[in-house]
Amino acid sequence: MILLAGLPNEPPLARVASALDELGLPYRTIDQRQHVNLHLSLDPAGDHGIPQGRLKSPEVEDIALEEVTGLYQRLHSDESFPELCNLPQDDPARLRFGRFVTLFTAFSDLCSGRVLNRTPGMGTNNSKPFQAQIIARAGFAIPRTLITNVPGRARKFVRDAEARGQEVIFKSASAVRSIVRAVTADDLARLDRLRICPVQFQERVEGRDVRVHVVDEQVFATRITTTGVDYRYASRDDGGSTVLEPFTLPPDIAARAVRLAQSLNLPLAGIDLRETPTGEWVCFEVNPSPAYSYYEANTGQPISEAIARYLAGY
Secondary structure (H helix, E strand, O other), rough: OOEEEEEEHHHHHHHHHHHHHOOOOEEEEEOOOHOOOOOOOOEEEEEEEEEEEEEEOOOOEEEEEEHHHHHEOOOOOOOHHHHOOOOOEEEEHHHHHHHHHHHHHHHHHHOOOEOOOOOHHHHHHHHHHHHHHHHHHOOOOOOOOEEEOOOOOOOHHHHHHHHHHOOOOEEEOOOOOOEEEEOOHHHHHHHHHHHHEEEEEEEEOOOEEEEEEEEOEEEEEEEEEEEEOOOOHHHOOOOEEEEEEEEEOOOHHHHHHHHHHHHHOEEEEEEEEOOOOOOEEEEEEOOOOOHHHHHHHHHOOOHHHHHHHHHHHO
């Protein structure tokens, strides 16, 4: 049985569901919006090492967890639900929601089927410095980086970069999404705020952006041409533009991307690369739960079909 878990109308999940429909493959869906009515039981020891359990919801046939052979999960935190996000942290509704997510995550890690993706593999995204070490070991270059909450160190990093004619950008050091921005004079004037929140600074790398999606051993690359510092927000923040188009990676870089995803234990990964004018390939980070649908919608690449086939064991 193939199981999709999260918000069914969210594009990444919805596109996989459509691909499964087109392939004629049956699947079941866990709709997190119905969290109040979801009841989950799990026996980790199970039978002969296969975890067993039941997922129950009114008016829907029970799901036997031991029958799951493919799982694509995009679970959201309680902050994504209006009926929960304003409640106290110790409110019973929030606690119940958290217990469900914790138990389901435990199941996904123990599931004997194919899972996109398991928690250990996704965990490296919580620490960009740790992930960067793995990226470097895979053979990709990484930007010169400083993560600090010391204003003086940040100021020196920017000065040193500027002395070499390099611009500096800043962004989140954790898995929390942030908008990549160039450091300005106004930013330097408010560096004292770093004391309460470490920030990641990087020398800006010149070149062309390429987003790579790895599905098992398949590679889908997208070349990105943009007028903004962060192409995801170029039109919204800068009034600029972003163009996405299919791209063929050099074979050695494609193989390197697959090895990187495998070293992170990520059958599904979104890898952010930039090719410099000198031909060097720099990797910024690896997204363990990529919103591939944005790239698929703009390029027509069959990423969702590849995910569906992977879940089916093809």
